[in-house]
Protein backbone atom coordinates (compact mmCIF):
# COMPACT_ATOMS: atom_id res chain seq x y z
CA UNK A 113 0.00 0.00 0.00
CA UNK A 114 2.68 2.37 1.04
CA UNK A 115 4.81 1.67 -2.02
CA UNK A 116 1.80 2.03 -4.23
CA UNK A 117 1.10 5.46 -2.84
CA UNK A 118 4.69 6.40 -3.43
CA UNK A 119 4.50 5.14 -6.98
CA UNK A 120 1.32 7.06 -7.64
CA UNK A 121 2.86 10.15 -6.14
CA UNK A 122 5.95 9.69 -8.28
CA UNK A 123 3.78 9.38 -11.35
CA UNK A 124 1.77 12.47 -10.46
CA UNK A 125 4.90 14.47 -9.93
CA UNK A 126 6.39 13.52 -13.29
CA UNK A 127 3.09 14.30 -14.98
CA UNK A 128 3.02 17.65 -13.18
CA UNK A 129 6.61 18.28 -14.17
CA UNK A 130 5.76 17.53 -17.76
CA UNK A 131 2.58 19.57 -17.86
CA UNK A 132 4.26 22.56 -16.30
CA UNK A 133 7.46 22.29 -18.26
CA UNK A 134 8.13 25.17 -20.58
CA UNK A 135 11.69 23.97 -21.13
CA UNK A 136 13.01 27.46 -20.41
CA UNK A 137 15.99 25.92 -18.67
CA UNK A 138 16.93 24.10 -21.87
CA UNK A 139 16.42 27.19 -24.03
CA UNK A 140 18.34 29.47 -21.66
CA UNK A 141 21.25 27.12 -21.83
CA UNK A 142 21.36 26.55 -25.59
CA UNK A 143 19.44 29.06 -27.66
CA UNK A 144 21.65 32.13 -27.55
CA UNK A 145 24.66 30.07 -28.65
CA UNK A 146 23.04 27.78 -31.20
CA UNK A 147 20.94 30.50 -32.77
CA UNK A 148 23.21 33.54 -32.81
CA UNK A 149 23.94 36.15 -35.48
CA UNK A 150 27.20 37.24 -33.88
CA UNK A 151 28.95 34.36 -32.10
CA UNK A 152 30.34 32.18 -34.91
CA UNK A 153 31.15 29.17 -32.72
CA UNK A 154 31.11 25.50 -33.64
CA UNK A 155 27.70 25.13 -31.96
CA UNK A 156 26.11 27.80 -34.17
CA UNK A 157 23.28 26.37 -36.30
CA UNK A 158 22.43 29.57 -38.18
CA UNK A 159 25.60 31.24 -39.51
CA UNK A 160 26.75 28.26 -41.65
CA UNK A 161 23.72 29.02 -43.86
CA UNK A 162 25.16 32.45 -44.69
CA UNK A 163 26.03 31.36 -48.24
CA UNK A 164 24.33 30.71 -51.57
CA UNK A 165 22.82 27.20 -51.82
CA UNK A 166 22.11 26.66 -55.52
CA UNK A 167 21.11 23.00 -56.15
CA UNK A 168 24.12 20.76 -56.75
CA UNK A 169 26.66 23.57 -56.18
CA UNK A 170 29.70 23.15 -53.88
CA UNK A 171 27.99 25.50 -51.37
CA UNK A 172 24.90 23.31 -51.40
CA UNK A 173 27.01 20.18 -50.86
CA UNK A 174 28.73 21.94 -47.95
CA UNK A 175 25.41 22.79 -46.29
CA UNK A 176 24.13 19.24 -46.91
CA UNK A 177 27.17 17.92 -45.02
CA UNK A 178 26.60 20.43 -42.24
CA UNK A 179 22.97 19.33 -41.83
CA UNK A 180 23.74 15.59 -42.03
CA UNK A 181 26.59 15.92 -39.53
CA UNK A 182 24.27 17.65 -37.10
CA UNK A 183 22.17 14.48 -36.97
CA UNK A 184 25.17 12.14 -37.05
CA UNK A 185 27.23 13.90 -34.39
CA UNK A 186 24.96 15.89 -32.09
CA UNK A 187 22.14 13.43 -31.52
CA UNK A 188 21.92 10.88 -28.73
CA UNK A 189 19.03 8.95 -30.19
CA UNK A 190 18.57 6.79 -33.25
CA UNK A 191 17.73 9.25 -36.05
CA UNK A 192 17.57 7.60 -39.44
CA UNK A 193 18.91 9.52 -42.42
CA UNK A 194 17.35 9.29 -45.85
CA UNK A 195 18.78 11.09 -48.87
CA UNK A 196 16.50 11.47 -51.87
CA UNK A 197 18.80 12.27 -54.82
CA UNK A 198 17.63 12.96 -58.35
CA UNK A 199 18.43 14.98 -61.45
CA UNK A 200 16.18 17.29 -63.40
CA UNK A 201 16.91 20.01 -65.98
CA UNK A 202 20.64 19.40 -65.56
CA UNK A 203 20.65 20.04 -61.82
CA UNK A 204 21.39 17.57 -59.04
CA UNK A 205 18.87 17.76 -56.23
CA UNK A 206 18.99 16.21 -52.75
CA UNK A 207 16.13 16.13 -50.27
CA UNK A 208 17.22 15.18 -46.75
CA UNK A 209 14.85 13.42 -44.35
CA UNK A 210 15.66 12.72 -40.69
CA UNK A 211 13.37 10.45 -38.70
CA UNK A 212 13.10 9.91 -34.97
CA UNK A 213 10.70 7.10 -34.23
CA UNK A 214 11.56 5.26 -31.03
CA UNK A 215 8.42 3.12 -31.10
CA UNK A 216 8.31 2.19 -34.76
CA UNK A 217 5.01 3.96 -35.18
CA UNK A 218 2.58 4.24 -38.04
CA UNK A 219 2.10 8.00 -37.88
CA UNK A 220 4.42 10.95 -38.30
CA UNK A 221 4.52 14.63 -37.65
CA UNK A 222 6.53 16.35 -40.37
CA UNK A 223 8.41 19.63 -40.00
CA UNK A 224 9.83 20.91 -43.28
CA UNK A 225 11.64 23.82 -44.89
CA UNK A 226 13.65 24.31 -48.08
CA UNK A 227 17.39 24.88 -48.01
CA UNK A 228 18.09 25.79 -51.66
CA UNK A 229 18.41 29.35 -52.92
CA UNK A 230 17.42 31.14 -56.13
CA UNK A 231 19.70 30.43 -59.08
CA UNK A 232 19.22 33.55 -61.18
CA UNK A 233 19.85 36.27 -58.59
CA UNK A 234 23.64 36.27 -58.35
CA UNK A 235 24.83 35.98 -54.76
CA UNK A 236 21.32 35.48 -53.33
CA UNK A 237 21.66 34.20 -49.74
CA UNK A 238 18.03 33.60 -48.81
CA UNK A 239 18.29 34.45 -45.12
CA UNK A 240 14.53 34.41 -44.56
CA UNK A 241 14.11 32.22 -47.66
CA UNK A 242 14.74 29.89 -45.83
CA UNK A 243 18.05 29.78 -43.91
CA UNK A 244 16.42 30.85 -40.65
CA UNK A 245 13.71 28.19 -40.95
CA UNK A 246 16.35 25.49 -41.55
CA UNK A 247 18.27 26.56 -38.44
CA UNK A 248 15.04 26.43 -36.42
CA UNK A 249 14.51 22.83 -37.61
CA UNK A 250 18.04 21.89 -36.54
CA UNK A 251 17.48 23.46 -33.13
CA UNK A 252 14.08 21.76 -32.76
CA UNK A 253 15.62 18.39 -33.62
CA UNK A 254 18.31 18.70 -30.99
CA UNK A 255 15.74 19.87 -28.46
CA UNK A 256 13.51 16.85 -29.10
CA UNK A 257 16.50 14.54 -29.03
CA UNK A 258 17.66 15.84 -25.65
CA UNK A 259 14.36 16.44 -23.90
CA UNK A 260 12.64 13.21 -24.89
CA UNK A 261 15.85 11.33 -24.07
CA UNK A 262 16.13 12.84 -20.63
CA UNK A 263 12.45 12.71 -19.84
CA UNK A 264 12.02 8.97 -19.30
CA UNK A 265 8.35 9.47 -18.57
CA UNK A 266 7.79 10.95 -21.98
CA UNK A 267 9.92 8.41 -23.78
CA UNK A 268 8.48 5.35 -22.05
CA UNK A 269 4.87 6.26 -21.55
CA UNK A 270 3.60 9.18 -23.49
CA UNK A 271 5.50 8.90 -26.72
CA UNK A 272 4.87 5.18 -26.63
CA UNK A 273 1.13 5.32 -26.13
CA UNK A 274 0.67 8.03 -28.67
CA UNK A 275 2.69 6.24 -31.31
CA UNK A 276 3.88 9.14 -33.35
CA UNK A 277 7.28 9.62 -34.83
CA UNK A 278 8.80 12.77 -36.20
CA UNK A 279 10.28 13.50 -39.60
CA UNK A 280 12.31 16.61 -40.35
CA UNK A 281 12.57 17.34 -44.07
CA UNK A 282 15.01 19.70 -45.79
CA UNK A 283 13.76 20.17 -49.35
CA UNK A 284 16.01 21.03 -52.26
CA UNK A 285 14.83 22.88 -55.38
CA UNK A 286 11.88 24.80 -54.00
CA UNK A 287 12.80 27.83 -56.10
CA UNK A 288 12.13 28.05 -59.82
CA UNK A 289 15.14 27.90 -62.14
CA UNK A 290 13.65 30.50 -64.50
CA UNK A 291 10.14 31.58 -63.61
CA UNK A 292 7.68 29.98 -61.20
CA UNK A 293 5.34 27.55 -62.99
CA UNK A 294 3.85 24.23 -61.97
CA UNK A 295 6.78 22.40 -63.56
CA UNK A 296 9.50 24.97 -62.79
CA UNK A 297 9.31 25.06 -58.97
CA UNK A 298 9.18 22.77 -55.90
CA UNK A 299 11.37 20.13 -57.58
CA UNK A 300 12.23 18.45 -54.29
CA UNK A 301 8.78 18.21 -52.77
CA UNK A 302 7.25 16.99 -56.03
CA UNK A 303 9.86 14.24 -56.20
CA UNK A 304 9.54 13.14 -52.58
CA UNK A 305 5.74 13.18 -52.59
CA UNK A 306 5.67 10.95 -55.68
CA UNK A 307 8.10 8.58 -54.04
CA UNK A 308 6.04 8.45 -50.84
CA UNK A 309 2.81 7.95 -52.78
CA UNK A 310 4.34 4.79 -54.24
CA UNK A 311 5.60 3.52 -50.88
CA UNK A 312 2.43 4.54 -49.04
CA UNK A 313 4.42 6.64 -46.57
CA UNK A 314 2.47 9.74 -47.55
CA UNK A 315 -0.63 8.44 -45.79
CA UNK A 316 1.36 8.06 -42.57
CA UNK A 317 1.70 11.83 -42.22
CA UNK A 318 -0.57 13.08 -39.46
CA UNK A 319 0.39 16.71 -39.96
CA UNK A 320 2.81 18.45 -42.32
CA UNK A 321 4.18 21.73 -40.94
CA UNK A 322 5.99 23.87 -43.49
CA UNK A 323 8.11 26.84 -42.42
CA UNK A 324 8.98 29.52 -44.96
CA UNK A 325 10.08 33.18 -44.80
CA UNK A 326 10.31 33.04 -40.99
CA UNK A 327 12.75 35.20 -39.02
CA UNK A 328 12.86 38.51 -40.89
CA UNK A 329 12.94 42.07 -39.59
CA UNK A 330 9.91 44.26 -39.90
CA UNK A 331 10.49 47.28 -42.13
CA UNK A 332 8.69 50.52 -42.85
CA UNK A 333 7.03 49.01 -45.91
CA UNK A 334 6.10 45.78 -44.13
CA UNK A 335 5.75 46.81 -40.47
CA UNK A 336 3.84 43.65 -39.55
CA UNK A 337 2.43 40.43 -40.85
CA UNK A 338 0.09 37.60 -40.06
CA UNK A 339 0.63 33.89 -40.36
CA UNK A 340 -2.82 32.78 -41.43
CA UNK A 341 -4.79 29.61 -41.02
CA UNK A 342 -5.29 28.34 -44.56
CA UNK A 343 -6.71 24.85 -44.30
CA UNK A 344 -9.73 23.45 -42.49
CA UNK A 345 -8.12 20.10 -41.82
CA UNK A 346 -5.30 21.70 -39.81
CA UNK A 347 -7.23 24.46 -38.07
CA UNK A 348 -7.35 22.65 -34.72
CA UNK A 349 -3.55 22.48 -34.80
CA UNK A 350 -3.37 26.16 -35.72
CA UNK A 351 -5.56 26.98 -32.71
CA UNK A 352 -3.26 25.02 -30.44
CA UNK A 353 -0.22 26.78 -31.88
CA UNK A 354 -1.94 30.09 -31.23
CA UNK A 355 -2.49 29.13 -27.56
CA UNK A 356 1.19 28.33 -27.28
CA UNK A 357 2.00 31.67 -28.92
CA UNK A 358 -0.24 33.46 -26.37
CA UNK A 359 1.53 31.72 -23.53
CA UNK A 360 4.91 32.66 -24.95
CA UNK A 361 3.91 36.30 -25.41
CA UNK A 362 2.56 36.51 -21.85
CA UNK A 363 5.72 35.06 -20.41
CA UNK A 364 7.96 37.31 -22.49
CA UNK A 365 5.99 40.51 -22.25
CA UNK A 366 8.79 42.46 -20.57
CA UNK A 367 10.92 41.92 -23.67
CA UNK A 368 9.78 45.00 -25.47
CA UNK A 369 10.49 44.24 -29.11
CA UNK A 370 8.33 43.96 -32.20
CA UNK A 371 9.18 40.26 -32.36
CA UNK A 372 6.74 39.93 -29.49
CA UNK A 373 3.58 40.80 -31.32
CA UNK A 374 0.93 38.25 -32.09
CA UNK A 375 1.19 36.68 -35.54
CA UNK A 376 -1.46 33.95 -35.37
CA UNK A 377 -5.16 34.82 -35.60
CA UNK A 378 -7.46 31.81 -35.23
CA UNK A 379 -10.65 33.83 -35.57
CA UNK A 380 -9.51 35.35 -38.85
CA UNK A 381 -11.26 32.72 -40.98
CA UNK A 382 -11.50 34.25 -44.44
CA UNK A 383 -8.74 32.11 -45.93
CA UNK A 384 -10.00 29.12 -44.02
CA UNK A 385 -13.41 29.46 -45.64
CA UNK A 386 -11.80 29.53 -49.10
CA UNK A 387 -9.80 26.43 -48.06
CA UNK A 388 -7.60 26.34 -51.14
CA UNK A 389 -3.98 26.81 -52.06
CA UNK A 390 -3.43 30.57 -52.20
CA UNK A 391 0.32 30.51 -51.66
CA UNK A 392 2.16 27.88 -53.66
CA UNK A 393 5.00 26.23 -51.82
CA UNK A 394 6.51 22.84 -51.00
CA UNK A 395 3.29 21.68 -49.36
CA UNK A 396 1.25 21.64 -52.59
CA UNK A 397 1.94 18.04 -53.73
CA UNK A 398 1.32 16.84 -50.17
CA UNK A 399 -1.86 18.89 -49.97
CA UNK A 400 -3.00 17.32 -53.24
CA UNK A 401 -2.44 13.91 -51.65
CA UNK A 402 -4.83 14.88 -48.84
CA UNK A 403 -2.18 15.47 -46.18
CA UNK A 404 -3.17 17.90 -43.45
CA UNK A 405 -1.01 21.03 -43.88
CA UNK A 406 0.02 23.82 -41.53
CA UNK A 407 1.72 26.44 -43.69
CA UNK A 408 3.68 28.81 -41.47
CA UNK A 409 4.47 31.71 -43.77
CA UNK A 410 4.05 35.39 -42.96
CA UNK A 411 1.84 37.53 -45.11
CA UNK A 412 2.62 40.06 -46.46
CA UNK A 413 6.04 38.61 -47.24
CA UNK A 414 9.07 40.39 -45.73
CA UNK A 415 10.18 43.33 -47.88
CA UNK A 416 13.44 41.65 -48.91
CA UNK A 417 11.65 38.65 -50.38
CA UNK A 418 13.31 37.47 -53.63
CA UNK A 419 15.71 40.40 -53.72
CA UNK A 420 19.47 40.51 -53.20
CA UNK A 421 18.70 42.23 -49.88
CA UNK A 422 17.52 38.96 -48.32
CA UNK A 423 20.77 38.70 -46.39
CA UNK A 424 21.67 37.96 -42.78
CA UNK A 425 21.53 41.70 -41.89
CA UNK A 426 17.77 41.56 -42.36
CA UNK A 427 17.23 38.71 -39.89
CA UNK A 428 15.68 39.45 -36.50
CA UNK A 429 17.21 37.12 -33.93
CA UNK A 430 14.31 37.69 -31.52
CA UNK A 431 11.92 36.49 -34.16
CA UNK A 432 14.02 33.36 -34.71
CA UNK A 433 14.19 32.68 -30.96
CA UNK A 434 10.48 33.24 -30.60
CA UNK A 435 9.52 30.73 -33.31
CA UNK A 436 12.08 28.22 -32.09
CA UNK A 437 10.59 28.26 -28.60
CA UNK A 438 7.00 28.14 -29.79
CA UNK A 439 7.65 25.27 -32.20
CA UNK A 440 9.56 23.25 -29.60
CA UNK A 441 6.59 23.54 -27.26
CA UNK A 442 4.19 22.72 -30.07
CA UNK A 443 6.13 19.61 -31.09
CA UNK A 444 6.22 18.38 -27.50
CA UNK A 445 2.49 18.92 -27.21
CA UNK A 446 1.81 16.95 -30.42
CA UNK A 447 4.13 14.11 -29.54
CA UNK A 448 3.00 13.76 -25.95
CA UNK A 449 -0.72 14.51 -25.92
CA UNK A 450 -1.63 14.41 -29.55
CA UNK A 451 -4.60 16.65 -30.25
Ligand SMILES: *[C@@H]1O[C@H](CO)[C@@H](O)[C@H](O)[C@H]1NC(C)=O
Pocket residue numbers: 145151153154155
Ligand atom coordinates in the same frame (compact mmCIF):
# COMPACT_ATOMS: atom_id res chain seq x y z
C1 LIG B 1 30.22 31.87 -28.01
O1 LIG B 1 29.94 30.49 -28.09
C2 LIG B 1 30.85 29.69 -27.36
C3 LIG B 1 30.58 28.22 -27.68
O2 LIG B 1 29.21 27.94 -27.67
C4 LIG B 1 30.73 30.02 -25.88
O3 LIG B 1 31.64 29.24 -25.13
C5 LIG B 1 31.04 31.50 -25.68
O4 LIG B 1 30.83 31.85 -24.34
C6 LIG B 1 30.15 32.36 -26.56
N1 LIG B 1 30.58 33.74 -26.48
C7 LIG B 1 29.72 34.72 -26.24
C8 LIG B 1 30.31 36.10 -26.21
O5 LIG B 1 28.54 34.54 -26.05
Ligand SMILES: *[C@@H]1O[C@H](CO)[C@@H](O)[C@H](O)[C@H]1NC(C)=O
Pocket residue numbers: 152159160162
Ligand atom coordinates in the same frame (compact mmCIF):
# COMPACT_ATOMS: atom_id res chain seq x y z
C1 LIG C 1 32.32 31.13 -39.28
O1 LIG C 1 33.55 30.49 -39.03
C2 LIG C 1 33.91 29.56 -40.04
C3 LIG C 1 35.14 28.81 -39.53
O2 LIG C 1 36.11 29.69 -39.07
C4 LIG C 1 34.15 30.31 -41.34
O3 LIG C 1 34.51 29.40 -42.36
C5 LIG C 1 32.87 31.02 -41.73
O4 LIG C 1 33.06 31.80 -42.88
C6 LIG C 1 32.36 31.89 -40.60
N1 LIG C 1 31.03 32.34 -40.96
C7 LIG C 1 30.63 33.59 -40.79
C8 LIG C 1 29.24 33.88 -41.23
O5 LIG C 1 31.32 34.45 -40.29
Ligand SMILES: *[C@@H]1O[C@H](CO)[C@@H](O)[C@H](O)[C@H]1NC(C)=O
Pocket residue numbers: 190192213216
Ligand atom coordinates in the same frame (compact mmCIF):
# COMPACT_ATOMS: atom_id res chain seq x y z
C1 LIG D 1 17.34 2.66 -35.59
O1 LIG D 1 16.09 2.83 -36.26
C2 LIG D 1 15.97 2.04 -37.43
C3 LIG D 1 14.67 2.43 -38.13
O2 LIG D 1 13.61 2.51 -37.24
C4 LIG D 1 16.01 0.56 -37.05
O3 LIG D 1 15.91 -0.23 -38.21
C5 LIG D 1 17.31 0.26 -36.32
O4 LIG D 1 17.31 -1.07 -35.87
C6 LIG D 1 17.50 1.20 -35.14
N1 LIG D 1 18.83 1.02 -34.57
C7 LIG D 1 19.02 0.93 -33.27
C8 LIG D 1 20.45 0.78 -32.84
O5 LIG D 1 18.12 0.94 -32.45
Ligand SMILES: *[C@@H]1O[C@H](CO)[C@@H](O)[C@H](O)[C@H]1NC(C)=O
Pocket residue numbers: 168202203204
Ligand atom coordinates in the same frame (compact mmCIF):
# COMPACT_ATOMS: atom_id res chain seq x y z
C1 LIG E 1 25.55 15.37 -60.48
O1 LIG E 1 26.07 14.36 -59.66
C2 LIG E 1 26.81 13.40 -60.38
C3 LIG E 1 27.13 12.24 -59.46
O2 LIG E 1 27.47 12.67 -58.19
C4 LIG E 1 28.05 14.07 -60.95
O3 LIG E 1 28.84 13.15 -61.68
C5 LIG E 1 27.60 15.20 -61.88
O4 LIG E 1 28.72 15.91 -62.34
C6 LIG E 1 26.65 16.15 -61.17
N1 LIG E 1 26.08 17.08 -62.12
C7 LIG E 1 25.99 18.37 -61.89
C8 LIG E 1 25.34 19.18 -62.97
O5 LIG E 1 26.39 18.90 -60.86
Ligand SMILES: *[C@@H]1O[C@H](CO)[C@@H](O)[C@H](O)[C@H]1NC(C)=O
Pocket residue numbers: 361362365
Ligand atom coordinates in the same frame (compact mmCIF):
# COMPACT_ATOMS: atom_id res chain seq x y z
C1 LIG F 1 2.12 43.44 -22.33
O1 LIG F 1 2.25 44.55 -21.47
C2 LIG F 1 1.59 45.71 -21.95
C3 LIG F 1 1.94 46.85 -21.01
O2 LIG F 1 2.07 46.43 -19.71
C4 LIG F 1 0.09 45.44 -22.03
O3 LIG F 1 -0.58 46.57 -22.51
C5 LIG F 1 -0.14 44.28 -23.00
O4 LIG F 1 -1.51 43.94 -23.02
C6 LIG F 1 0.66 43.05 -22.54
N1 LIG F 1 0.57 42.05 -23.60
C7 LIG F 1 0.32 40.77 -23.34
C8 LIG F 1 0.28 39.86 -24.52
O5 LIG F 1 0.12 40.36 -22.22
Ligand SMILES: *[C@@H]1O[C@H](CO)[C@@H](O)[C@H](O)[C@H]1NC(C)=O
Pocket residue numbers: 400401402
Ligand atom coordinates in the same frame (compact mmCIF):
# COMPACT_ATOMS: atom_id res chain seq x y z
C1 LIG G 1 -8.09 13.07 -51.79
O1 LIG G 1 -9.43 13.15 -51.33
C2 LIG G 1 -10.37 13.37 -52.37
C3 LIG G 1 -11.74 13.63 -51.75
O2 LIG G 1 -11.96 12.74 -50.72
C4 LIG G 1 -10.34 12.16 -53.31
O3 LIG G 1 -11.24 12.38 -54.38
C5 LIG G 1 -8.93 12.00 -53.86
O4 LIG G 1 -8.85 10.82 -54.65
C6 LIG G 1 -7.91 11.91 -52.75
N1 LIG G 1 -6.57 11.95 -53.33
C7 LIG G 1 -5.58 11.13 -52.94
C8 LIG G 1 -4.30 11.26 -53.66
O5 LIG G 1 -5.73 10.31 -52.04
Ligand SMILES: *[C@@H]1O[C@H](CO)[C@@H](O)[C@H](O)[C@H]1NC(C)=O
Pocket residue numbers: 419420421
Ligand atom coordinates in the same frame (compact mmCIF):
# COMPACT_ATOMS: atom_id res chain seq x y z
C1 LIG H 1 18.09 46.84 -51.34
O1 LIG H 1 18.22 47.73 -50.26
C2 LIG H 1 18.74 49.00 -50.66
C3 LIG H 1 19.03 49.80 -49.41
O2 LIG H 1 17.95 49.75 -48.53
C4 LIG H 1 17.74 49.67 -51.59
O3 LIG H 1 18.23 50.92 -52.00
C5 LIG H 1 17.53 48.77 -52.80
O4 LIG H 1 16.50 49.33 -53.61
C6 LIG H 1 17.11 47.37 -52.37
N1 LIG H 1 17.13 46.50 -53.52
C7 LIG H 1 16.08 45.78 -53.87
C8 LIG H 1 16.25 44.94 -55.10
O5 LIG H 1 15.04 45.76 -53.22
Ligand SMILES: [Zn+2]
Pocket residue numbers: 241287418
Ligand atom coordinates in the same frame (compact mmCIF):
# COMPACT_ATOMS: atom_id res chain seq x y z
ZN1 LIG I 1 11.74 31.86 -52.32
